[in-house]
Amino acid sequence: MTTEPMESPVHEASCRKSHQTPEVKKNLATRLNRIEGQVRGIRGMIERDVYCDDVITQLAATQSALNSVARILLDGHLxxxxxxxxxEGDDEVLDELTVTIQKLMRK
Structure with a gap:
């Protein structure tokens, strides 16, 4: 009895690839590394019982940094x-774009 790997149903859009330039990828990686450090710092602040307002200020800065990453990605996507x-005549991308923008607008 042979067992073949089961294929998982993958949405067509998931198979598409981003076409960011190496410079943009490097920029995004740098920003994400900084955000990762900010999140670690926030966790440390909470563990050290830092004043809530100071933690919230850092959370706002981190959210702003994530929004910047999203703007860069959206710009390249557009x-x-x-x-x-x-x-290519694929007007379906407009519906996809609407959903993407709605995701970014949720807060």
Whole structure:
């Protein structure tokens, strides 16, 4: 009896790849490393019973940094992926973009 690996149902969009330039990837990695450090710092602040307002200030800074990463990704997505798909006649990308923007607007 042979067992073949089961294929998991993967949404078509999940198979697509980003087309960020090496410079943008490096920029994003740097930003994400900084955010990772901020999150560790926040955890340490909580463990040390730092005043709540100071922790909240750091949380706001971290959220702002994450929003900056999202803006960079969205900009590249619009100028690359979305534009290319529209040029290929794929208007479905507009519905996908609407959902993406709605996700970013949730807070």
């Amino acid at each position: 100028k690359g992926c979305v534009r290319d798909r529209l040029l």
